[in-house]
Amino acid sequence: QVQLVESGGGLVQAGGSLRLSCAGSGGTFSSYNMGWFRQAPGKEREFVAAVTWSVGKTYYADSVKGRFTISRENAKNTVYLQMNSLKPEDTAVYYCASAPSGGYVYTRPYQYDYWGQGTQVTVSS
Numbered sequence: 847q848v849q850l851v852e853s854g855g856g857l858v859q860a861g862g863s864l865r866l867s868c869a870g871s872g873g874t875f876s877s878y879n880m881g882w883f884r885q886a887p888g889k890e891r892e893f894v895a896a897v898t899w900s901v902g903k904t905y906y907a908d909s910v911k912g913r914f915t916i917s918r919e920n921a922k923n924t925v926y927l928q929m930n931s932l933k934p935e936d937t938a939v940y941y942c943a944s945a946p947s948g949g950y951v952y953t954r955p956y957q958y959d960y961w962g963q964g965t966q967v968t969v970s971s
Contacts, residue, residue, distance in 0.1 A: 848873035848960040850942050855965030858932055862969075866927040868942030868962060876920040879945045879952055882927045884938035884967075893953045894940070895927060905951040910936075932969045939964040 854866040868880070881896035895916035897904045904916055915928040925942060943958035952958065 848878070848944055850944060850960055850962035852940060852942050852962045852965040855940060855967045857968045857970065859970050860933055862932050863928070863930045864932065864967060866929065866940055866942075866965060866967075868925045868927075870923040870925075870944065873944075875923040877947050879947055880916075880918060880925040881943045881945065881952060881958060882916060882925075882940060883943060883955060884936075884940045885964075886938040889938075891941070891955055893955075896951045896953060897925065898951055899947045903951050905953060929967070932967075934969045934971050937967060937969050939966050 848870060849872045851869050852866060854864060858864055876899050879898050882894040883891050884894050885891040893907050894910055895906045895914055897916045897918055913931045918925040941964045942962045944960045945952050945958045
């Protein structure tokens with residue numbers, strides 16, 4: 847079983863930055879595509895960013911493009927989400943997730959098999 851643990855969330859003022867980390871264990875990390883999702887209270891879980899295991903192809907939601915960057919260090923079993931120019935609407939619980947590797951960058955929750963418990967990100971005005 848793959849286990850994922852997020853960290854790095856917290857309270858930050860608008861315009862500030864945070865870097866989220868997702869540490870994986872229990873599987874071959876490099877064999878999985880990785881993604882970040884977020885969910886605000888009363889809202890559905892939404893896609894944020896994803897990266898493939900092989901050549902590092904990435905894809906971002908329009909709402910975060912140009913502000914967020916996803917990256918991975920397979921040797922450390924870790925995927926990151928660098929968040930810059932944060933806005934109050936970025937406030938949510940952020941989840942990392944893994945999916946079997948393939949030829950596509952997955953952007954929908956049902957495509958992912960394993961999920962972390964989430965880390966809270968709160969952006970104040």
